[in-house]
Amino acid sequence: MSEYRIWPGTGKLFVRRDGKPIFLGSSKAQSLTLQRKKPAKLMWTQAWRRLHKKGLSEANLKKRRTRTNKVQRAVVGLSLDDIKKAAQKPEFRSAQRDAVLREVKDRKKTNKAKVGGGGAKAASSGVRAPKVPKNVNRAKVQKNVK
Numbered sequence: 001m002s003e004y005r006i007w008p009g010t011g012k013l014f015v016r017r018d019g020k021p022i023f024l025g026s027s028k029a030q031s032l033t034l035q036r037k038k039p040a041k042l043m044w045t046q047a048w049r050r051l052h053k054k055g056l057s058e059a060n061l062k063k064r065r066t067r068t069n070k071v072q073r074a075v076v077g078l079s080l081d082d083i084k085k086a087a088q089k090p091e092f093r094s095a096q097r098d099a100v101l102r103e104v105k106d107r108k109k110t111n112k113a114k115v116g117g118g119g120a121k122a123a124s125s126g127v128r129a130p131k132v133p134k135n136v137n138r139a140k141v142q143k144n145v146k
Helices: 027-034 046-051 080-087 090-124 138-145
Strands: 012-015 021-024
Touching: 012 027, 021 027
Parallel strands: none
Antiparallel strands: 012 021
């Protein structure tokens, strides 16, 4: 009941109906146990002290806080990439755009150099394949043209 230490030669052993032995250190503890009093309601018992957080060591009193981690999530209608792009600085975005434009121009120059003079004239001579709508199978149209 009280959870205090019981020294050898003192106290009584009380066996409950279910067969569980209970060691009672004093007549006070015996009386209250037989009255079926709850130890958590008696201020002098260890159970009450545990329930009301008494006598805890100072080291355990310090609460450990978990820091909240900020996580970016996509909003309905916007992907996470779009949100990150909007958060970038304008100078950075313009520098990126210029780099991409330069790369495209370089690619066009290399393509023109590879094609040469003869290929450019043939493309501009006016011989073109007929325009085909996207929903039409191109293989069938080419057979019909031949």
